[in-house]
Amino acid sequence: MKKIIIGNWKMYPTSVKDAQEKFKGIKKVASTLRNVQTVVCPPFVYTSDLKRLVTGHRCVVGAQNAWFENEGAFTGEVSPAMLASLKLTYVILGHSERRALGETDELVNKKVVAAVKAGLTVVLCVGETERDPDGEYLKHIAMQVKIALKGVTKKDLAHIVIAYEPIWAIGKHALRAASTDDALEVAILIKKTLMELYSKEGGIIPILYGGSVDAKNAWEFLTKSHVDGLLVGRASLDPKIFGEILKNADSIK
Numbered sequence: 001m002k003k004i005i006i007g008n009w010k011m012y013p014t015s016v017k018d019a020q021e022k023f024k025g026i027k028k029v030a031s032t033l034r035n036v037q038t039v040v041c042p043p044f045v046y047t048s049d050l051k052r053l054v055t056g057h058r059c060v061v062g063a064q065n066a067w068f069e070n071e072g073a074f075t076g077e078v079s080p081a082m083l084a085s086l087k088l089t090y091v092i093l094g095h096s097e098r099r100a101l102g103e104t105d106e107l108v109n110k111k112v113v114a115a116v117k118a119g120l121t122v123v124l125c126v127g128e129t130e131r132d133p134d135g136e137y138l139k140h141i142a143m144q145v146k147i148a149l150k151g152v153t154k155k156d157l158a159h160i161v162i163a164y165e166p167i168w169a170i171g172k173h174a175l176r177a178a179s180t181d182d183a184l185e186v187a188i189l190i191k192k193t194l195m196e197l198y199s200k201e202g203g204i205i206p207i208l209y210g211g212s213v214d215a216k217n218a219w220e221f222l223t224k225s226h227v228d229g230l231l232v233g234r235a236s237l238d239p240k241i242f243g244e245i246l247k248n249a250d251s252i253k
């Protein structure tokens with residue numbers, strides 16, 4: 001299976017010109033790689049401009065969020081139908097930075113169901129704020145997965161990707177990057193939870209790792225934590241570094 005490498009640009013960069021340059025730089029590398037599906041998720045406003053630069057399936061544009069209704073009086077929101085009409089495939093949902101703004105597991109669930117219904121592929125983010133010695137964080141993550149996937153049936157599973165992102169390992173204020181064992185432990189937990197929910201069909205859902213991924217640790221996460229891909233924040237804004245991550249992923253057969 002191809003590795004899935006997703007760049008989450010968050011609220012960067014500040015100009016469309018810069019966004020286009022960065023995307024072109026990433027595409028140059030990504031379009032040569034057979035074993036990697038590259039997805040760049042820019043701020044919504046740049047979506048159409050970047051879409052115009054897409055030339056194949058290897059490097060595509062995705063979204064960082066979507067609402068749960070397709071239209072209506074929801075000022076400032078963007079709907080799954082709108083994303084689908086632009087022919088976007090991937091949408092990140094439940095990112096910890098959105099949860100920190102008040103998104104509950106129940107709201108994330110509504111969004112997941114609506115996005116799948118619109119034909120999008122959901123990149124569902126889960127992860128703990130901190131780790132406790134008793135392992136309560138494992139229960140918390142299993143619960144996040146279960147609530148988010150309520151109403152998602154076996155036939156929808158090809159449209160689900162799960163990204164494990166420990167909140168303490170995200171961003172420039174991260175405590176530290178997670179170890180490959182930290183990521184492996186939770187990747188196994190998520191697999192087990194998915195098998196409980198969907199029996200063996202649950203095993204087809206790709207599991208990604210995210211949180212302080214860079215060109216130095218990408219290969220290790222992919223090989224030692226046995227994840228199917230990576231969700232990359234800061235390092236995805238530098239085409240050179242992101243290109244290195246993509247090439248590392250491509251080298252794993």
Ligand code: PGA
Nearest residue numbers: 170171211212232233234
């Ligand atoms: P980071 O962000 O790679 O900058 O830690 C990851 C994310 O929030 O998806």
